[in-house]
Amino acid sequence: MTTENLSIGQEYEITIEKLIYGGQGLARFQGVAIFTPFSVPGDKLKVCIVGAEKNFFRAEIIEILEPSANRRSAPCQYFGRCGGCQLQHLDYPAQLVAKAGFIRDSLKRIGHFDWQPPIEIKHSLEFNYRSRTQLKVERATDPFQIGFYKEGSHNVCDVESCPILAPELNQVLVKLRKSEKEIALSEIPYSKIDLVKGDEGISANQIVADLSSKAICQRVLDINYYFDPSCFFQVNQYLLTTLIEIIIGTRKGKVALDLYAGVGFFALQLAKTYQKVIATEVNQKASHWATHNIQANSINNVEFHSISTEKWLTKFSRRFNGIDLVVLDPPRVGIIKKTLLSITEIRPKEIVYVSCDPSTLARDLRVLADSGYKLASITGIDLFPQTYHIETVAVLERIN
Ligand SMILES: C[S@@+](CC[C@H](N)C(=O)[O-])C[C@H]1O[C@@H](n2cnc3c(N)ncnc32)[C@H](O)[C@@H]1O
Numbered sequence: 001m002t003t004e005n006l007s008i009g010q011e012y013e014i015t016i017e018k019l020i021y022g023g024q025g026l027a028r029f030q031g032v033a034i035f036t037p038f039s040v041p042g043d044k045l046k047v048c049i050v051g052a053e054k055n056f057f058r059a060e061i062i063e064i065l066e067p068s069a070n071r072r073s074a075p076c077q078y079f080g081r082c083g084g085c086q087l088q089h090l091d092y093p094a095q096l097v098a099k100a101g102f103i104r105d106s107l108k109r110i111g112h113f114d115w116q117p118p119i120e121i122k123h124s125l126e127f128n129y130r131s132r133t134q135l136k137v138e139r140a141t142d143p144f145q146i147g148f149y150k151e152g153s154h155n156v157c158d159v160e161s162c163p164i165l166a167p168e169l170n171q172v173l174v175k176l177r178k179s180e181k182e183i184a185l186s187e188i189p190y191s192k193i194d195l196v197k198g199d200e201g202i203s204a205n206q207i208v209a210d211l212s213s214k215a216i217c218q219r220v221l222d223i224n225y226y227f228d229p230s231c232f233f234q235v236n237q238y239l240l241t242t243l244i245e246i247i248i249g250t251r252k253g254k255v256a257l258d259l260y261a262g263v264g265f266f267a268l269q270l271a272k273t274y275q276k277v278i279a280t281e282v283n284q285k286a287s288h289w290a291t292h293n294i295q296a297n298s299i300n301n302v303e304f305h306s307i308s309t310e311k312w313l314t315k316f317s318r319r320f321n322g323i324d325l326v327v328l329d330p331p332r333v334g335i336i337k338k339t340l341l342s343i344t345e346i347r348p349k350e351i352v353y354v355s356c357d358p359s360t361l362a363r364d365l366r367v368l369a370d371s372g373y374k375l376a377s378i379t380g381i382d383l384f385p386q387t388y389h390i391e392t393v394a395v396l397e398r399i400n
Contacts, residue, residue, distance in 0.1 A: 005030050006057055008049050013065065016043045019098040021106065021358060023086030023388035034059050038080060040090050041098070042068030070094035075127070076163050076386075083151035085164065085386040096121045096382060099390040103358045103380055111362030113375060121380035121390070122246065124238035127163045129385060131197040131218075131237040132229075135173065137183060137190045144184050146176055164386055166237060168197050172204075172211065179209040194229040197237070205229040215289070220244065220265075223297050227263045227289045234265060236383040244269050246379055246393050247352050253324030257348070259309040260329045264290040264302070271299050274324065282308040309335075313342040323348040334360030337367050344371040351396040356383075361392055372399050 006012065006029060014027035016039045025039030027047075033056035036047050044066035051058035064071075074080070074088035087095045100119040107113040138145040138156040147159035160177070161170045172195055176183070183190050186208070194205040198216025205228075207213055215228045220240045227233055234240055247266055252273035261267045261279035263286050270277045279302060281287045287306035294302050305312050309330075326348040328335065334357065343351070351373060355361035369375055373396040381391045 005032050006034075006049055006052075008052060008057075011046055011048050011062055012059075013044065013046055014059075016041050016045065016068070018101055019087075019090075019388075021102040021388060032057065036061060037086070038089055040068040040071045040094065043071060068094075078147075078157055078159050078162075081150055082148050082157040082159060082162075083153075084148045084162070086388045088386050092123075092126045092385065095126075095385065096123060099380055099382060099388075102388070102390055103378060103392050106358035106362040107365070107378070109362075110359055111366045111369075113362070113365070113369070115375070115378060117378075119378055119380055121382050122239070122242050123382040123385070124236070124242070126385040128166055129236045129238050129383075130165050130169065132233060132235045133162075133165055133169055133195050135176070135193045135195065137193060139184050139190065144180050146173070146183075166197050168202055169195055172202055172209070175209045175211075183208060196227075196229045196233065203229050221269060223268045223293075225263055225265065225268070225289075225293055226296060228285065231283070231286050231289055232262045234383065239381055239383055243354075243381060243383075243391070243393075246381065247327060247354060248273065251325055251350070253349075255320070255323050256325040256327065257323060257346075258327045258329075259312075259343070260331075261290055261304070262286050262329075264293045264304070266327050266329065267302050267304070268293060268297060268299060270325075270327070271302050275301060277302045278305070279303070280305045280307055280309045280312045282306075310339050310342075313339065313346075317342060317346050320346055324350065326351045327354065328352070329354040332357040332360060334364045340364055340367045341371060344368060344373065347372075347398060349398050353394045353396065355392050355394070356389060358390065358392055361394060365394055365396070368396050373397065374399050 012029050016025035016027050018041050020026050024035040024037050027034045036059045045061050046063040047059035048062050049057050050060050070091050072091050079088045100121050103119050107115045136156045145156040145158040147157045150157045198218050203216045204211040215226050218225050254275045256270045256274040256277050258267040258279040261281040267277050267279040290304055323346050376397045377395040379393045383391045
Protein backbone atom coordinates (compact mmCIF):
# COMPACT_ATOMS: atom_id res chain seq x y z
CA MET A 1 0.00 0.00 0.00
CA THR A 2 1.23 3.47 -0.74
CA THR A 3 -0.28 6.39 1.09
CA GLU A 4 0.15 8.50 -2.07
CA ASN A 5 -2.72 6.53 -3.61
CA LEU A 6 -5.34 7.98 -1.28
CA SER A 7 -5.56 11.03 0.93
CA ILE A 8 -7.58 11.97 3.96
CA GLY A 9 -10.47 14.28 3.11
CA GLN A 10 -10.67 13.09 -0.52
CA GLU A 11 -13.76 11.36 -1.94
CA TYR A 12 -13.65 8.07 -3.89
CA GLU A 13 -16.12 5.66 -5.47
CA ILE A 14 -15.85 2.13 -4.13
CA THR A 15 -17.74 -1.20 -4.16
CA ILE A 16 -17.98 -3.16 -0.92
CA GLU A 17 -16.62 -6.73 -1.25
CA LYS A 18 -17.51 -8.16 2.14
CA LEU A 19 -17.92 -7.34 5.83
CA ILE A 20 -15.09 -7.90 8.26
CA TYR A 21 -15.36 -8.88 11.94
CA GLY A 22 -16.44 -5.69 13.69
CA GLY A 23 -19.09 -5.04 11.03
CA GLN A 24 -17.30 -2.66 8.66
CA GLY A 25 -17.34 -3.15 4.89
CA LEU A 26 -14.09 -3.87 3.03
CA ALA A 27 -13.43 -2.36 -0.40
CA ARG A 28 -10.21 -2.06 -2.37
CA PHE A 29 -9.21 1.03 -4.29
CA GLN A 30 -6.14 0.55 -6.48
CA GLY A 31 -5.21 -2.40 -4.26
CA VAL A 32 -5.56 -0.43 -1.03
CA ALA A 33 -8.01 -1.66 1.65
CA ILE A 34 -10.70 0.79 2.77
CA PHE A 35 -13.00 0.04 5.73
CA THR A 36 -16.41 1.75 5.83
CA PRO A 37 -18.98 1.37 8.61
CA PHE A 38 -22.71 0.94 7.82
CA SER A 39 -21.96 -0.46 4.36
CA VAL A 40 -23.29 -3.67 2.77
CA PRO A 41 -21.51 -6.15 0.45
CA GLY A 42 -22.41 -5.09 -3.11
CA ASP A 43 -23.03 -1.41 -2.23
CA LYS A 44 -21.55 1.12 -4.69
CA LEU A 45 -20.63 4.09 -2.53
CA LYS A 46 -19.10 7.53 -2.65
CA VAL A 47 -16.94 7.69 0.50
CA CYS A 48 -14.66 10.19 2.14
CA ILE A 49 -11.36 9.02 3.65
CA VAL A 50 -11.35 9.96 7.34
CA GLY A 51 -8.32 8.10 8.66
CA ALA A 52 -5.17 6.23 7.71
CA GLU A 53 -3.80 3.20 9.58
CA LYS A 54 -0.68 1.17 8.81
CA ASN A 55 -2.31 -1.17 6.27
CA PHE A 56 -5.67 0.38 5.47
CA PHE A 57 -7.79 3.52 5.33
CA ARG A 58 -11.01 4.37 7.17
CA ALA A 59 -13.88 6.00 5.29
CA GLU A 60 -17.38 7.34 5.83
CA ILE A 61 -20.29 7.09 3.42
CA ILE A 62 -21.04 10.34 1.57
CA GLU A 63 -23.60 8.88 -0.83
CA ILE A 64 -25.03 5.46 -1.64
CA LEU A 65 -24.66 5.39 -5.44
CA GLU A 66 -26.21 1.92 -5.90
CA PRO A 67 -27.48 0.06 -2.85
CA SER A 68 -26.84 -3.67 -2.44
CA ALA A 69 -29.92 -5.88 -2.84
CA ASN A 70 -29.35 -6.84 0.83
CA ARG A 71 -29.54 -3.28 2.16
CA ARG A 72 -32.64 -2.35 4.17
CA SER A 73 -33.57 0.67 6.23
CA ALA A 74 -32.66 -0.05 9.85
CA PRO A 75 -35.77 -0.91 11.89
CA CYS A 76 -34.46 0.97 14.95
CA GLN A 77 -34.57 4.77 15.04
CA TYR A 78 -31.36 4.90 17.14
CA PHE A 79 -29.27 2.80 14.72
CA GLY A 80 -26.03 4.60 13.89
CA ARG A 81 -26.07 6.61 17.13
CA CYS A 82 -26.46 3.80 19.67
CA GLY A 83 -23.35 1.61 19.91
CA GLY A 84 -25.32 -1.60 20.52
CA CYS A 85 -25.97 -2.73 16.93
CA GLN A 86 -23.83 -2.61 13.78
CA LEU A 87 -25.79 -4.65 11.21
CA GLN A 88 -29.43 -3.52 11.26
CA HIS A 89 -29.03 -2.10 7.74
CA LEU A 90 -28.46 -5.65 6.35
CA ASP A 91 -31.38 -8.03 5.82
CA TYR A 92 -31.14 -10.99 8.17
CA PRO A 93 -30.00 -13.62 5.61
CA ALA A 94 -27.10 -11.30 4.66
CA GLN A 95 -26.14 -10.94 8.34
CA LEU A 96 -25.87 -14.74 8.56
CA VAL A 97 -23.71 -14.92 5.41
CA ALA A 98 -21.45 -12.18 6.82
CA LYS A 99 -21.06 -14.05 10.12
CA ALA A 100 -20.12 -17.33 8.42
CA GLY A 101 -17.50 -15.21 6.63
CA PHE A 102 -16.15 -13.82 9.94
CA ILE A 103 -15.59 -17.36 11.22
CA ARG A 104 -14.04 -18.63 7.96
CA ASP A 105 -11.73 -15.59 7.65
CA SER A 106 -10.46 -15.98 11.23
CA LEU A 107 -9.86 -19.70 10.79
CA LYS A 108 -7.79 -18.95 7.70
CA ARG A 109 -5.97 -15.75 8.66
CA ILE A 110 -5.32 -16.43 12.36
CA GLY A 111 -5.59 -20.21 12.71
CA HIS A 112 -4.14 -21.13 9.27
CA PHE A 113 -6.94 -23.66 8.68
CA ASP A 114 -8.10 -24.26 5.13
CA TRP A 115 -11.70 -25.05 6.21
CA GLN A 116 -13.64 -25.95 3.04
CA PRO A 117 -17.07 -27.21 4.26
CA PRO A 118 -19.94 -24.72 4.48
CA ILE A 119 -20.32 -23.08 7.91
CA GLU A 120 -23.93 -23.33 9.05
CA ILE A 121 -25.19 -20.51 11.25
CA LYS A 122 -28.06 -21.69 13.46
CA HIS A 123 -30.47 -18.90 14.18
CA SER A 124 -33.91 -17.95 15.44
CA LEU A 125 -35.88 -14.70 15.64
CA GLU A 126 -33.83 -11.63 14.79
CA PHE A 127 -35.55 -9.25 17.27
CA ASN A 128 -36.74 -9.31 20.90
CA TYR A 129 -34.27 -12.07 21.71
CA ARG A 130 -32.27 -10.58 24.60
CA SER A 131 -33.34 -11.76 28.05
CA ARG A 132 -30.48 -9.86 29.76
CA THR A 133 -29.22 -6.33 29.35
CA GLN A 134 -27.23 -3.61 31.03
CA LEU A 135 -28.76 -0.13 30.83
CA LYS A 136 -26.46 2.85 31.18
CA VAL A 137 -27.65 5.91 33.10
CA GLU A 138 -26.38 9.50 32.83
CA ARG A 139 -27.80 11.52 35.74
CA ALA A 140 -25.80 14.71 35.25
CA THR A 141 -27.95 15.80 32.28
CA ASP A 142 -31.45 17.27 32.49
CA PRO A 143 -33.50 15.31 31.57
CA PHE A 144 -31.46 12.28 32.57
CA GLN A 145 -30.39 9.83 29.86
CA ILE A 146 -31.00 6.10 30.00
CA GLY A 147 -30.06 3.62 27.30
CA PHE A 148 -26.80 2.33 25.89
CA TYR A 149 -23.37 3.79 25.18
CA LYS A 150 -23.00 5.64 21.89
CA GLU A 151 -20.56 4.07 19.41
CA GLY A 152 -16.97 4.42 20.63
CA SER A 153 -17.82 6.50 23.72
CA HIS A 154 -19.12 6.35 27.26
CA ASN A 155 -21.81 8.93 26.56
CA VAL A 156 -25.31 7.55 26.88
CA CYS A 157 -27.62 7.31 23.88
CA ASP A 158 -31.07 7.90 25.38
CA VAL A 159 -33.49 5.22 24.12
CA GLU A 160 -37.21 4.76 24.66
CA SER A 161 -37.19 1.14 23.52
CA CYS A 162 -34.79 -1.31 21.95
CA PRO A 163 -35.92 -3.84 19.29
CA ILE A 164 -33.49 -6.57 20.33
CA LEU A 165 -34.68 -6.64 23.96
CA ALA A 166 -37.41 -9.00 25.13
CA PRO A 167 -40.69 -7.02 25.33
CA GLU A 168 -40.72 -7.43 29.13
CA LEU A 169 -37.34 -5.65 29.37
CA ASN A 170 -38.67 -2.81 27.21
CA GLN A 171 -41.60 -2.46 29.64
CA VAL A 172 -39.07 -2.07 32.47
CA LEU A 173 -37.24 0.58 30.46
CA VAL A 174 -40.51 2.56 30.23
CA LYS A 175 -40.97 2.17 33.99
CA LEU A 176 -37.42 3.35 34.70
CA ARG A 177 -37.93 6.43 32.53
CA LYS A 178 -40.98 7.26 34.64
CA SER A 179 -38.81 6.90 37.77
CA GLU A 180 -36.42 9.60 36.59
CA LYS A 181 -36.77 11.64 39.80
CA GLU A 182 -36.19 8.64 42.06
CA ILE A 183 -33.07 7.72 40.09
CA ALA A 184 -31.80 11.31 39.80
CA LEU A 185 -32.18 11.99 43.53
CA SER A 186 -30.98 8.62 44.79
CA GLU A 187 -27.75 8.42 46.75
CA ILE A 188 -26.91 5.29 44.77
CA PRO A 189 -25.03 6.38 41.60
CA TYR A 190 -27.08 4.10 39.24
CA SER A 191 -24.63 4.41 36.38
CA LYS A 192 -25.45 0.89 35.22
CA ILE A 193 -28.56 -1.20 35.80
CA ASP A 194 -28.40 -4.94 35.02
CA LEU A 195 -31.74 -6.49 34.12
CA VAL A 196 -32.51 -10.15 33.61
CA LYS A 197 -35.75 -11.84 32.63
CA GLY A 198 -36.58 -15.19 34.20
CA ASP A 199 -39.55 -17.51 33.83
CA GLU A 200 -41.50 -15.53 36.41
CA GLY A 201 -40.48 -11.93 36.04
CA ILE A 202 -37.61 -9.50 35.89
CA SER A 203 -34.86 -8.92 38.38
CA ALA A 204 -32.35 -6.06 38.59
CA ASN A 205 -28.97 -5.63 40.30
CA GLN A 206 -30.31 -2.52 42.05
CA ILE A 207 -33.58 -1.90 43.85
CA VAL A 208 -35.10 0.83 41.72
CA ALA A 209 -38.62 1.62 40.52
CA ASP A 210 -40.52 -1.43 41.88
CA LEU A 211 -37.91 -3.91 40.65
CA SER A 212 -36.55 -6.54 42.96
CA SER A 213 -33.06 -7.96 42.96
CA LYS A 214 -34.05 -11.47 43.92
CA ALA A 215 -32.65 -14.50 42.14
CA ILE A 216 -34.57 -15.64 39.12
CA CYS A 217 -35.15 -19.05 37.58
CA GLN A 218 -34.93 -20.10 33.96
CA ARG A 219 -35.99 -23.63 33.03
CA VAL A 220 -34.18 -25.17 30.05
CA LEU A 221 -34.66 -28.79 28.95
CA ASP A 222 -36.05 -29.87 32.34
CA ILE A 223 -33.32 -28.20 34.42
CA ASN A 224 -34.09 -25.19 36.63
CA TYR A 225 -31.25 -22.66 36.59
CA TYR A 226 -31.26 -20.13 39.43
CA PHE A 227 -29.01 -17.07 39.27
CA ASP A 228 -28.95 -13.37 40.06
CA PRO A 229 -28.59 -10.44 37.64
CA SER A 230 -24.85 -10.07 38.20
CA CYS A 231 -24.09 -13.62 36.96
CA PHE A 232 -23.29 -14.64 33.41
CA PHE A 233 -26.15 -16.43 31.66
CA GLN A 234 -26.60 -16.92 27.92
CA VAL A 235 -28.48 -13.87 26.56
CA ASN A 236 -30.57 -15.24 23.69
CA GLN A 237 -33.79 -16.69 25.07
CA TYR A 238 -34.70 -18.36 21.76
CA LEU A 239 -31.48 -20.33 21.29
CA LEU A 240 -30.79 -21.87 24.71
CA THR A 241 -31.90 -25.37 23.73
CA THR A 242 -30.17 -25.13 20.32
CA LEU A 243 -26.91 -24.28 22.09
CA ILE A 244 -27.24 -27.34 24.32
CA GLU A 245 -28.21 -29.55 21.36
CA ILE A 246 -25.09 -28.51 19.40
CA ILE A 247 -22.73 -28.83 22.35
CA ILE A 248 -24.08 -32.04 23.86
CA GLY A 249 -26.28 -33.59 21.16
CA THR A 250 -26.08 -37.38 21.41
CA ARG A 251 -22.72 -37.31 23.23
CA LYS A 252 -22.47 -39.67 26.19
CA GLY A 253 -19.78 -41.46 28.16
CA LYS A 254 -18.05 -41.87 31.50
CA VAL A 255 -16.44 -38.53 32.33
CA ALA A 256 -17.00 -35.03 30.95
CA LEU A 257 -15.27 -31.82 32.07
CA ASP A 258 -16.91 -28.38 31.83
CA LEU A 259 -14.03 -26.00 32.51
CA TYR A 260 -15.71 -22.55 32.39
CA ALA A 261 -19.01 -23.59 33.89
CA GLY A 262 -20.79 -20.39 34.97
CA VAL A 263 -23.95 -21.32 36.89
CA GLY A 264 -23.75 -24.84 35.42
CA PHE A 265 -25.55 -24.29 32.11
CA PHE A 266 -23.77 -27.10 30.25
CA ALA A 267 -22.58 -29.16 33.25
CA LEU A 268 -26.09 -29.90 34.47
CA GLN A 269 -27.21 -31.03 31.02
CA LEU A 270 -24.05 -33.14 30.59
CA ALA A 271 -24.98 -34.91 33.84
CA LYS A 272 -27.88 -36.57 32.00
CA THR A 273 -25.64 -38.59 29.66
CA TYR A 274 -22.23 -38.78 31.40
CA GLN A 275 -21.66 -40.90 34.48
CA LYS A 276 -19.58 -38.13 36.05
CA VAL A 277 -19.18 -34.42 35.26
CA ILE A 278 -16.42 -32.25 36.71
CA ALA A 279 -16.92 -28.50 36.45
CA THR A 280 -14.73 -25.49 37.29
CA GLU A 281 -15.71 -21.84 37.68
CA VAL A 282 -13.63 -18.98 39.09
CA ASN A 283 -16.39 -16.44 39.85
CA GLN A 284 -17.66 -16.77 43.44
CA LYS A 285 -21.25 -15.80 42.73
CA ALA A 286 -21.57 -18.04 39.69
CA SER A 287 -20.04 -20.89 41.73
CA HIS A 288 -22.58 -20.27 44.50
CA TRP A 289 -25.45 -20.59 42.02
CA ALA A 290 -23.91 -23.60 40.27
CA THR A 291 -23.69 -25.45 43.60
CA HIS A 292 -27.26 -24.37 44.41
CA ASN A 293 -28.47 -25.54 40.98
CA ILE A 294 -26.86 -28.97 41.40
CA GLN A 295 -28.78 -29.43 44.67
CA ALA A 296 -32.03 -27.83 43.50
CA ASN A 297 -32.18 -30.25 40.56
CA SER A 298 -31.22 -33.26 42.76
CA ILE A 299 -28.17 -34.01 40.62
CA ASN A 300 -25.56 -36.22 42.28
CA ASN A 301 -23.00 -36.85 39.54
CA VAL A 302 -21.57 -33.32 39.12
CA GLU A 303 -18.37 -32.54 41.05
CA PHE A 304 -18.10 -28.74 41.17
CA HIS A 305 -14.86 -26.84 41.89
CA SER A 306 -15.00 -23.14 42.69
CA ILE A 307 -11.49 -22.56 41.37
CA SER A 308 -9.82 -21.32 38.21
CA THR A 309 -9.37 -23.84 35.41
CA GLU A 310 -5.62 -23.25 35.54
CA LYS A 311 -5.41 -24.08 39.27
CA TRP A 312 -7.67 -27.09 38.88
CA LEU A 313 -5.51 -28.45 36.08
CA THR A 314 -2.34 -27.98 38.12
CA LYS A 315 -3.83 -29.60 41.23
CA PHE A 316 -5.96 -32.44 39.92
CA SER A 317 -5.48 -33.18 36.25
CA ARG A 318 -2.74 -35.83 36.74
CA ARG A 319 -5.32 -38.01 38.49
CA PHE A 320 -7.37 -38.27 35.35
CA ASN A 321 -7.26 -40.38 32.30
CA GLY A 322 -10.10 -41.78 30.26
CA ILE A 323 -11.86 -38.41 29.91
CA ASP A 324 -14.40 -38.57 27.11
CA LEU A 325 -15.24 -34.92 26.64
CA VAL A 326 -13.96 -31.48 27.61
CA VAL A 327 -16.27 -28.49 27.10
CA LEU A 328 -14.50 -25.13 26.98
CA ASP A 329 -16.55 -21.90 27.07
CA PRO A 330 -14.06 -19.21 28.14
CA PRO A 331 -14.53 -15.41 28.13
CA ARG A 332 -13.72 -13.52 24.87
CA VAL A 333 -9.97 -13.46 25.58
CA GLY A 334 -9.84 -17.22 25.07
CA ILE A 335 -7.40 -19.57 26.78
CA ILE A 336 -3.65 -19.20 27.31
CA LYS A 337 -1.41 -21.69 25.52
CA LYS A 338 -0.12 -23.31 28.74
CA THR A 339 -3.69 -24.12 29.81
CA LEU A 340 -4.58 -25.51 26.38
CA LEU A 341 -1.51 -27.75 26.49
CA SER A 342 -2.43 -29.01 29.98
CA ILE A 343 -5.87 -29.89 28.61
CA THR A 344 -4.38 -31.88 25.72
CA GLU A 345 -2.15 -33.72 28.22
CA ILE A 346 -5.29 -35.21 29.83
CA ARG A 347 -5.97 -36.65 26.35
CA PRO A 348 -9.78 -36.26 26.18
CA LYS A 349 -11.34 -38.06 23.21
CA GLU A 350 -13.24 -34.91 22.21
CA ILE A 351 -13.00 -31.20 22.93
CA VAL A 352 -15.96 -28.91 22.28
CA TYR A 353 -14.81 -25.29 22.29
CA VAL A 354 -17.57 -22.64 22.54
CA SER A 355 -16.47 -19.11 21.78
CA CYS A 356 -17.93 -15.63 21.30
CA ASP A 357 -14.81 -14.33 19.51
CA PRO A 358 -13.73 -15.99 16.22
CA SER A 359 -10.23 -14.44 16.46
CA THR A 360 -9.23 -15.90 19.84
CA LEU A 361 -11.01 -19.13 18.91
CA ALA A 362 -8.93 -19.52 15.72
CA ARG A 363 -5.72 -18.80 17.67
CA ASP A 364 -6.59 -21.44 20.32
CA LEU A 365 -7.75 -24.04 17.78
CA ARG A 366 -4.31 -23.83 16.14
CA VAL A 367 -2.68 -24.77 19.47
CA LEU A 368 -5.03 -27.73 19.87
CA ALA A 369 -4.57 -28.81 16.23
CA ASP A 370 -0.78 -28.74 16.70
CA SER A 371 -1.13 -30.90 19.83
CA GLY A 372 -2.85 -34.01 18.51
CA TYR A 373 -6.42 -32.84 17.76
CA LYS A 374 -8.29 -32.63 14.45
CA LEU A 375 -10.87 -29.95 13.77
CA ALA A 376 -13.97 -32.06 13.06
CA SER A 377 -16.78 -29.51 12.81
CA ILE A 378 -17.54 -25.81 13.01
CA THR A 379 -21.03 -24.41 13.64
CA GLY A 380 -22.07 -20.81 14.20
CA ILE A 381 -25.02 -19.84 16.39
CA ASP A 382 -26.35 -16.34 15.97
CA LEU A 383 -26.94 -15.48 19.62
CA PHE A 384 -26.56 -11.77 18.82
CA PRO A 385 -28.58 -10.71 15.70
CA GLN A 386 -28.12 -7.09 14.50
CA THR A 387 -24.60 -7.00 15.99
CA TYR A 388 -21.30 -8.23 14.55
CA HIS A 389 -20.97 -10.78 17.38
CA ILE A 390 -21.22 -14.50 16.67
CA GLU A 391 -20.99 -17.60 18.86
CA THR A 392 -19.03 -20.51 17.38
CA VAL A 393 -18.88 -24.14 18.45
CA ALA A 394 -15.79 -26.06 17.29
CA VAL A 395 -15.54 -29.82 17.81
CA LEU A 396 -12.07 -31.38 17.96
CA GLU A 397 -11.29 -35.09 17.97
CA ARG A 398 -8.12 -36.73 19.31
CA ILE A 399 -6.11 -38.11 16.41
CA ASN A 400 -4.74 -41.21 18.20
C1 LIG B 1 -18.68 -17.30 28.56
S1 LIG B 1 -19.01 -17.66 30.23
C2 LIG B 1 -19.67 -19.29 30.07
C3 LIG B 1 -20.40 -19.83 31.24
C4 LIG B 1 -21.23 -21.09 31.00
N1 LIG B 1 -20.54 -22.06 30.19
C5 LIG B 1 -22.59 -20.76 30.41
O1 LIG B 1 -22.84 -21.15 29.25
O2 LIG B 1 -23.40 -20.13 31.08
C6 LIG B 1 -17.37 -17.90 30.85
C7 LIG B 1 -17.29 -18.27 32.30
O3 LIG B 1 -15.93 -18.57 32.61
C8 LIG B 1 -15.64 -18.06 33.89
N2 LIG B 1 -14.16 -17.93 33.96
C9 LIG B 1 -13.40 -16.91 33.50
N3 LIG B 1 -12.09 -17.18 33.68
C10 LIG B 1 -12.03 -18.40 34.27
C11 LIG B 1 -10.96 -19.24 34.71
N4 LIG B 1 -9.69 -18.84 34.57
N5 LIG B 1 -11.26 -20.42 35.26
C12 LIG B 1 -12.55 -20.82 35.40
N6 LIG B 1 -13.60 -20.07 35.02
C13 LIG B 1 -13.35 -18.88 34.45
C14 LIG B 1 -16.42 -16.76 33.97
O4 LIG B 1 -16.60 -16.36 35.31
C15 LIG B 1 -17.72 -17.16 33.26
O5 LIG B 1 -18.65 -17.66 34.18
